[in-house]
Structure formats: C-alpha cells, structure tokens
Amino acid sequence: MLTLTDIRNKRDEIEKALAKRNLQAGETLDAILKEDENRRACQSELDAVLAESNSISKEIGNLFKSGKREEAEAMKVKTVDLKERSHELKEKQGQIDEELKQLLYKLPNVPHPSVPLGMSDEDNQVESEWGTKPVLADNAVPHWELTERYGLIDFELGVKITGAGFPLYKGKGAKLQRALIQFFLDNATDAGYTEYMPPLLVNEASGIGTGSLPDKEGQMYYMPADDLYLIPTAEVPLTNVFRDVILKEGDFPIKLTGYTPCFRREAGSYGKDVRGLNRLHQFDKVEIVAIEHPDNSYDTQKTMIEYVQGLLEKLELPYRTLRLCGGDLTFASALTFDLEVWSAGQGRWLEVSSISNFETYQSNRIKARYKGEDGKTHLVHTLNGSALALPRIVAALLENNQDEKGIRIPEALRPYTGFDYIS
RNA sequence: GGAGAGCUGGCAGAGUGGUCGAAUGCACCGGUCUUGAAAACCGGCGUGCCGCAAGGUACCGGGGGUUCGAAUCCCUCGCUCUCCGCCA
Numbered sequence: 312m313l314t315l316t317d318i319r320n321k322r323d324e325i326e327k328a329l330a331k332r333n334l335q336a337g338e339t340l341d342a343i344l345k346e347d348e349n350r351r352a353c354q355s356e357l358d359a360v361l362a363e364s365n366s367i368s369k370e371i372g373n374l375f376k377s378g379k380r381e382e383a384e385a386m387k388v389k390t391v392d393l394k395e396r397s398h399e400l401k402e403k404q405g406q407i408d409e410e411l412k413q414l415l416y417k418l419p420n421v422p423h424p425s426v427p428l429g430m431s432d433e434d435n436q437v438e439s440e441w442g443t444k445p446v447l448a449d450n451a452v453p454h455w456e457l458t459e460r461y462g463l464i465d466f467e468l469g470v471k472i473t474g475a476g477f478p479l480y481k482g483k484g485a486k487l488q489r490a491l492i493q494f495f496l497d498n499a500t501d502a503g504y505t506e507y508m509p510p511l512l513v514n515e516a517s518g519i520g521t522g523s524l525p526d527k528e529g530q531m532y533y534m535p536a537d538d539l540y541l542i543p544t545a546e547v548p549l550t551n552v553f554r555d556v557i558l559k560e561g562d563f564p565i566k567l568t569g570y571t572p573c574f575r576r577e578a579g580s581y582g583k584d585v586r587g588l589n590r591l592h593q594f595d596k597v598e599i600v601a602i603e604h605p606d607n608s609y610d611t612q613k614t615m616i617e618y619v620q621g622l623l624e625k626l627e628l629p630y631r632t633l634r635l636c637g638g639d640l641t642f643a644s645a646l647t648f649d650l651e652v653w654s655a656g657q658g659r660w661l662e663v664s665s666i667s668n669f670e671t672y673q674s675n676r677i678k679a680r681y682k683g684e685d686g687k688t689h690l691v692h693t694l695n696g697s698a699l700a701l702p703r704i705v706a707a708l709l710e711n712n713q714d715e716k717g718i719r720i721p722e723a724l725r726p727y728t729g730f731d732y733i734s
Numbered sequence: 735g736g737a738g739a740g741c742u743g744g745c746a747g748a749g750u751g752g753u754c755g756a757a758u759g760c761a762c763c764g765g766u767c768u769u770g771a772a773a774a775c776c777g778g779c780g781u782g783c784c785g786c787a788a789g790g791u792a793c794c795g796g797g798g799g800u801u802c803g804a805a806u807c808c809c810u811c812g813c814u815c816u817c818c819g820c821c822a
Contacts, residue, residue, distance in 0.1 A: 354784050358791045365791090368803040372752040375802095387802045394802085557781085678782095688781080 312415040314675050314690070318343055328421045331428060331637035336418060343414045350407045357400040364393040416525070420672040422637050423609075423646035429636025435649065436636065441620065442629030444653050445711050453656040454706040455587030457713060458484060461733050466587075476577065476585075476592035483733050487708075487720075488595060490727035491701050492570050495597035495622065499698060502618050504568035504599050509548035511571055512539040517551040520677040522643050529578045541574035545598035546695045553602055554677040557688055562681065564611055565602040568698065570595065588702035589661070596700040600693070602679065605670070608692035609646070612668045616648050619664050619698050625723040628707050629653040631660065645670045652703065656710030661703040666696030709733075 318325060322340050329336040367390050374383035427436045458464035463484025469477040480488050500506050518524030518540050523531060532541035542548060549567050558565075573596050577585075588594075599618070603611045616632065623630045635647040644667035651660035671690035674680070680688040712719040717734030725731050 351784065354791080358784060361792085362790055364802080369752075371802050376752085383802080390802050 312672065312675050313418055313421065314671065315343070315347055315411075315415075317421075319347065325421055328424075329418070331422045331426055332419060332640060333430060333638055334419065339414055339417055343411065343418075346407060346411045346414060350404065350411060353400060353404045353407060357397060357404060360393055360397045360400060364390055364397065367393070419640075419642040420645050420669065422640055423668070425634070426640060426646060427634060427636045430638040431636075432639045434636040435633040435639055438632040438634050438648070440629075440631040441624065442627070442653070444629050445655050447655050447710075447713065448715070451656055451710070451713055453587065454654075454709045457656070457709045457718065458587070461717065463487070463709075463733070464588075474592070476590070478588070478591065478593075483728075483730065486728060486730075487705065487733075488701060490724055490729075491704065492595060492597060494724055494727045495698060496568065496570055498622060498625075499568035499597060499599055499618075502566075504566040507545075507549055507552070507567050507569040509542075509545060509552075509569055509571060511542055511548075511574075512537075513542055513547050513551070514539060517547055517554070520551045520554050521547045521673060522676060523547055530576050532574050532576060542571060543575050544573050544596065544697075545569040545571040546600060549598060549600045550673060550679075550693055550695070551677060553674075553679040553691070553693075556679055558602070558679075558681040558691065560604070560681060560684060563602070563604040563691075564607065567600045567602075568597060569600075570597045572596075573700075588706045591702055594700060594702045597698050598695060599698045600695045603692045603694060604681070605689070605692050608668050608670065608694060612646065612648075612666060612694055615666050615694060615696050615698075616650075619650055619666060619696060622699060623650065623652060623663075625721070626704065626708065627721045627723075628704070628711065630663075641665070641667065643667075643669050643672045645672065652707040654703070654707045654710055656713070657706075661707060663703045663707075664697040664699050667694060669693045669695075 313325070318340060322344065326337050326340055367386060371383045371386050374380075374386065427434065429435065452460075455466070458466075461484075462482055463480065465479045465481055466475075469475075469479040472479065496506055512534065515524060515538065518526070518531065523543060524540070526533075526540075531543055534540070548571075549569050552567070553565075572593055574593055575591075577590060577592060599615060601608075601611050601615060620630070620632065630650050630652045633649045633651065635644075635649060640647055647665055647667040649662050650664040650666070651662050653659075654661045670692050673693045674690040679691045679693065681691055683689050708721070709718055712721070717732050720728050720731050720733070
C-alpha cells in the first residue's frame with residue numbers, strides 16, 4: 312500500500328499518476344487525508360489523557376508508600392473520568408485506523424513515469440522482439456493435440472482424479488517438467504539467486520503481506536480446517552521471508568529463487584483461453600525475487616528481465632518484451648515488463664513471465680525495511696518475476712518444434728531431459 | 735493426538751504488581767590509548783505513532799480482562815521445547 316507520508320506530501324502528483332491507470336483517486340485520497348488528520352488529533356488527545364493518568368498513578372503509588380492511605384484513596388477518584396475517556400479514545404482510534412487501512416487498500420501502486428497510457432493489454436508497448444517465428448508444416452497442430460498424440464499429458468485423467476485444470480503428466484511429459492524445473496533453478500543459482508524451497512501453504516498474515524489477501528476475487532484455495540491458503544505463486548512465501556525484518560544497508564541486493572507448484576482457482580475465467588495448458592488451476596513455476604535498495608531497484612529489474620530473456624533464448628523460443636500500460640498494470644506494481652513467447656501452433660503470443668518492481672508498495676505492507684546511513688529506517692523495494700512458468704513454455708516448445716518425426720528438444724535442455732526427441 | 739514447561743531488546747538472560755522500555759553479559763558502532771591491531775577504559779546501542787522541538791505515548795508472542803497502576807495476576811489464541819502415542 313502507499314505510504315501516508317507520500318500521500319500527505321504528494322497528493323496531487325499521486326492523483327495524476329493514478330489517472331494513468333484510468334482511476335479517479337481524488338476522492339479516496341482526500342478521504343485518506345481527512346482520516347489521517349482525525350487520527351492524529353485522536354492520538355494527541357489520547358496521549359495527553361494517558362500522560363495525566365500515568366502521572367496520577369505514580370503519585371498514588373508514592374502516597375501509598377509513604378503511608379498516606381486516605382490521600383491515595385481520594386486520588387483514585389480522579390482517574391475514573393480519565394479512564395473512561397481513554398477507553399473511548401482507544402476505541403475511536405481503532406476505528407479510524409481500520410477505516411484508514413481500508414482506504415489505503417483501495418489504492419493501487421503509483422505507476423512509474425515510464426508507464427505508457429492505455430486501457431488494456433492492446434495498448435502495451437512492444438519494447439523488443441527476439442527470434443524468428445518458425446514456419447510450420449500445413450498439418451501442424453496446437454499443443455493439446457501433441458500432448459495426446461505423444462502421450463505426454465492426460466487431461467482427462469486429471470479431470471477424473473481432481474477436476475479440470477489439473478493435468479496429469481506422463482512419461483516424457485513428466486520428465487520434461489522435471490527437466491525444465493531443474494534447468495530454470497540451475498540457471499537462477501548460477502545467476503546469483505539463492506534457492507529456497509518454501510512451504511506451499513501460507514497463513515493469513517503472509518497472504519495479507521503480499522496483497523493476495525483480502526482475496527476479493529476468490530483466487531486462492533483456502534483450507535478452513537487449519538486457516539491456511541495454498542500459494543498462488545512462490546512470491547507469497549518468498550517475499551514474506553522479509554516481513555517485519557530490518558536489513559542493513561550492506562545486505563543488498565538480496566536475490567532469491569524458488570520452485571513451487573502454484574494453485575489458482577481462476578474463478579470466472581472461462582472461454583477460449585483455457586484450452587490445454589493455457590490456463591490451469593495447478594502449475595509449476597520457478598520464481599525470482601529481489602529485495603533492493605530504492606536507489607538500485609530499477610537497475611535490478613533490468614538485470615532480471617535480461618536474465619529471463621536469456622532463458623528464452625537458450626530454449627530457442629521467439630519472444631517479445633512488453634512494457635505494460637497503465638490499464639494493464641497489476642495492482643501492486645509500479646512498472647511491469649511481460650515476456651511473451653510465440654506459440655506457433657495457436658498462432659499467438661503467450662505470456663510466460665511478468666517482471667515487476669513494486670517499489671515500496673509491498674514492503675510497506677510487510678514492513679520490510681533497512682537501516683540507512685542516516686540511522687533511520689526506510690522501506691526496501693521488492694521485485695519479482697517468473698523465471699519461468701512451465702505450462703506455456705511447454706506449449707510453445709511442443710508446438711514450435713514439431714516436425715514430421717516428432718518434437719525436437721532444444722540443445723540446452725537435452726542434458727536435463729536425457730532425450731533429444733519426443734516421438 | 736495426550737501430559738508438562740516455556741515465550742522478555744541482535745543473541746544470552748534477570749526481572750513475579752508501582753521507582754521497568756526493562757539489570758547484566760556478549761555482539762555491534764564511536765572515542766581514548768597504540769606505529770597498527772588486540773586488550774583495557776569511556777560513550778552509544780530496539781520499533782512505531784504524536785510533536786518544529788523539548789518531550790509525550792504505545793509495544794516484554796497475539797488478543798481480551800482485573801487494578802489507581804501489569805513484563806509480573808486472570809482468560810483466550812498462537813508458537814516453541816520435553817516426555818508419551820502415531821507416522822513418511
């Protein structure tokens with residue numbers, strides 16, 4: 312969430328920047344400022360009341376000690392009103408804090424100045440394109456036919472065991488998953504990311520920390536018996552490592568990676584895009600996360616993008632890099648780049664990675680800070696990106712590399728798969 | 735799952751109703767001394783909020799209660815440890 316200090320100091324700037332998201336935030340901002348004023352007034356009064364009552368209590372103690380019992384008893388009366396008033400004020404302050412929090416939760420992050428104007432994904436800016444789209448034979452097919460033809464994935468069995476969106480990988484299909492995970496993790500650790508293997512279920516505090524909760528869209532699987540949530544991405548446990556942590560200036564950059572399955576209910580997303588591997592309830596992903604000093608976070612984002620681009624190049628997948636426009640930017644992000652691979656069998660681009668700088672939006676929620684050279688604490692910047700999500704990579708790999716003999720495995724992956732063709 | 739013990743500042747650990755935001759030790763930072771370092775000595779050393787500041791206020795696992803006053807007593811939730819049970 313945005314910091315109160317920023318809203319206080321840069322209200323108009325923020326309103327203007329949020330307009331890029333096609334959001335009229337003026338009313339909310341004013342409500343926040345007003346509520347903030349109430350909060351401070353309330354706090355000042357409460358502090359004064361408590362100060363008086365504390366000093367009376369101290370006096371009573373002294374009187375008792377020096378044996379002046381009656382005087383002490385008489386003094387107790389004076390605290391009655393103060394006590395009542397302090398209870399009132401505490402309750403009022405609790406309400407104000409809650410309302411303030413709700414208002415702050417409503418506001419998305421302020422877009423970076425470089426974010427282009429736009430309403431939807433159609434307005435995203437293509438930054439660069441790499442590779443050549445393969446020219447496939449006339450009888451080329453989309454991946455869902457290939458996975459069936461070569462016995463790689465059984466969607467029907469997944470339905471039988473669990474339900475739609477839970478594919479069952481078999482044989483070389485399963486091995487390919489394992490190979491990709493290993494390939495991504497090895498590359499990430501070589502690039503200086505420390506591997507973490509986090510829990511797949513998280514508590515409420517972690518969900519709130521990354522903004523996954525409150526889950527307005529009902530995207531997370533919830534286990535009521537234990538009050539836990541299945542993670543929608545490794546970002547949730549990995550970022551929460553730094554919840555309520557105060558780092559030192561010299562700790563940066565902190566770079567983590569982790570493989571996890573990801574669970575998403577995808578409530579409300581039905582239609583043509585859900586075919587095959589395009590959208591699943593459970594999928595595998597290797598995530599990279601960076602915790603950075605505010606001065607360096609945009610440089611770090613750049614290196615993260617280049618890193619993921621390198622992965623796609625090793626996999627010989629044609630891709631393009633998009634700078635997301637204001638209308639397509641996710642709630643918590645200040646600047647996001649999407650990487651899309653060309654899916655030759657479907658004849659369209661598939662989003663495989665989203666690399667975002669959240670600046671202090673997440674760290675303000677999780678209270679991830681560092682002690683600066685000025686001796687004060689400041690919020691860190693958090694970043695993350697997929698590196699990479701498997702299903703669409705698999706879709707493109709299968710489709711783009713199909714020929715009359717079967718499916719060719721890219722060079723870089725062969726040490727991991729142990730086979731160079733699927734036939 | 736059952737029984738017991740516990741949860742205090744970066745760590746260790748004292749504190750069982752007032753003078754406690756909290757002793758002491760270690761770690762850390764600054765200084766004196768030294769050619770340099772170590773040792774020794776001196777000083778500093780949690781976080782949030784309000785305030786221009788002085789200062790005030792809150793926090794001893796979370797929440798609630800008793801009391802003029804709670805780290806300390808009570809309730810509740812969470813977690814950790816030990817023993818037992820079950821188990822990959």
